[in-house]
Amino acid sequence: MQRNVDVTAASDIGRDLGVDSLTLMxxxxxxxxxxxxxxxxxxxxxxxxxGDLAALINELRARA
Amino acid sequence: xxxxxxxxxxxxPLDAIRSVGADPSxxxxxxxxxxxxxxxxxxxxxxxxxxxxxxxxxDEACIEASAAAVRQWGTGTTGSRFANGTFAGHLALEQxxxxxxxxxxxxxxxxxxxxxxxxxxxxxxxxxxxxxxxxSHASIYDGARLxxxxxxxxxxxxxxxxxxxxxxxGDQPGGRLIVVxxxxxxxxxxxxxxEIVAVKREMGAYLLVDEAHxxxxxxxxxxxxxxxxxxxxxxxxxVGTFSKSLGSxxxxxxxxxxxxxxxxxxxxxxxxxxxLPPAVIASTLTALKRLEEDGELRRRLDANARHLFDGxxxxxxxMGPQASPIAAVVMPDQAxxxxxxxxxxxxxxxxxxxxxxxxxxxxSLLRSSVSAAHTPEQLEKVLSxxxxxxxxxxxxxxxxxxxxx
Numbered sequence: 001m002q003r004n005v006d007v008t009a010a011s012d013i014g015r016d017l018g019v020d021s022l023t024l025m026x027x028x029x030x031x032x033x034x035x036x037x038x039x040x041x042x043x044x045x046x047x048x049x050x051g052d053l054a055a056l057i058n059e060l061r062a063r064a
Numbered sequence: 065x066x067x068x069x070x071x072x073x074x075x076x077p078l079d080a081i082r083s084v085g086a087d088p089s090x091x092x093x094x095x096x097x098x099x100x101x102x103x104x105x106x107x108x109x110x111x112x113x114x115x116x117x118x119x120x121x122x123d124e125a126c127i128e129a130s131a132a133a134v135r136q137w138g139t140g141t142t143g144s145r146f147a148n149g150t151f152a153g154h155l156a157l158e159q160x161x162x163x164x165x166x167x168x169x170x171x172x173x174x175x176x177x178x179x180x181x182x183x184x185x186x187x188x189x190x191x192x193x194x195x196x197x198x199x200s201h202a203s204i205y206d207g208a209r210l211x212x213x214x215x216x217x218x219x220x221x222x223x224x225x226x227x228x229x230x231x232x233x234g235d236q237p238g239g240r241l242i243v244v245x246x247x248x249x250x251x252x253x254x255x256x257x258x259e260i261v262a263v264k265r266e267m268g269a270y271l272l273v274d275e276a277h278x279x280x281x282x283x284x285x286x287x288x289x290x291x292x293x294x295x296x297x298x299x300x301x302x303v304g305t306f307s308k309s310l311g312s313x314x315x316x317x318x319x320x321x322x323x324x325x326x327x328x329x330x331x332x333x334x335x336x337x338x339x340l341p342p343a344v345i346a347s348t349l350t351a352l353k354r355l356e357e358d359g360e361l362r363r364r365l366d367a368n369a370r371h372l373f374d375g376x377x378x379x380x381x382x383m384g385p386q387a388s389p390i391a392a393v394v395m396p397d398q399a400x401x402x403x404x405x406x407x408x409x410x411x412x413x414x415x416x417x418x419x420x421x422x423x424x425x426x427x428s429l430l431r432s433s434v435s436a437a438h439t440p441e442q443l444e445k446v447l448s449x450x451x452x453x454x455x456x457x458x459x460x461x462x463x464x465x466x467x468x469x
Binding site: 022029032036038039042 | 219
């Protein structure tokens with residue numbers, strides 16, 4: 001992105017962090033490895049902010 | 065607020081490409097003279113970006129069959145396969161495909177895109193797990209979305225990563241379907257199918273291989289990567305297209321799966337669309353016959369693929385991992401790729417410009433596909449244009465430049 005951004009739960013992944021859908025999918029592949037979780041792509045449709053993503057991961061962890 | 069306002073973000077990148085030359089997504093051929101030559105803006109160009117692997121679009125037998133069919137059966141079926149749109153030719157083509165692949169069942173769709181939508185959404189649904197290669201074609205991703213299944217990506221061509229992600233599913237309920245391609249459409253690289261099959265067998269999943277770019281290209285009989293890798297018995301579904309080696313348009317799936325016929329009444333992309341016109345069915349049937357009977361086509365394609373790939377690499381261009389009829393030249397950035405693409409056209413060579421986000425690893429590529437119909441002279445002309453432009457744009461390493469000086 002070439003500029004500093006404060007990442008908060010409210011940060012919009014697309015608008016504020018400049019992350020397009022393909023990059024987000026690649027980030028999710030990494031997060032799956034970090035958290036040892038499967039994060040199905042269809043769940044990303046509801047993810048807009050960093051907070052949404054964190055909540056999704058917590059939900060999937062609780063289920064596992 | 066207009067409905068199309070949400071797409072305004074694409075305006076700037078599009079204008080940026082258009083401002084330096086032609087718009088690659090808006091190219092119009094004023095004439096197509098042969099599988100390898102066309103007219104663009106009054107200028108003859110070598111066609112090097114067409115997926116016309118066997119050059120059958122101008123094959124005499126295919127054209128004759130097509131012309132006879134339109135005279136005999138009319139211009140269209142005006143119906144879906146589900147209703148009035150199945151003529152004798154549609155079934156004959158399905159039977160010919162099943163026989164070609166040595167499978168019990170075959171199903172023909174109106175496009176390869178619809179074949180992936182229809183097959184994937186028919187095989188996996190809510191609660192099932194679809195594991196696809198990260199570099200899968202848009203039609204596979206769209207089929208995934210249509211299916212409402214749980215979609216997991218694995219790292220491109222990485223069987224260990226596939227294994228890890230399948231294992232991670234644990235004993236969650238639902239079916240598992242792995243989807244890979246034979247030859248990947250951007251870089252022309254081949255899936256490590258033997259290793260992927262080993263994972264599939266160990267984890268107990270189904271396997272679908274999309275042989276769009278590998279049918280007519282790989283394998284002793286041109287059946288594709290599954291045949292070439294000797295693992296056909298472990299591939300449950302093969303999806304393919306008519307728009308590349310077979311020179312027309314359409315898609316298909318073949319399988320030995322029990323209850324296959326049920327797909328015909330649950331697959332919406334099969335049912336709720338018009339079926340292929342008789343002229344297309346006829347040319348495709350003949351093209352399949354040509355593919356089966358004329359081994360020389362594949363031999364020439366292979367020789368041409370090596371000629372171009374090895375030639376480009378020897379010049380010093382950065383290429384993909386292996387020679388295949390798809391030869392992609394990696395460019396340092398999008399601006400150079402666009403400028404090179406325009407310069408190649410000005411010098412009589414048409415190929416495809418591939419820029420992010422449609423490309424693996426966000427690279428900008430000059431993607432070419434070679435045909436059995438290209439002559440060695442045409443390929444030499446292409447290489448000499450690349451050599452000159454490569455020097456002009458400073459893309460070639462110093463040693464290569466000195467060698468040609």
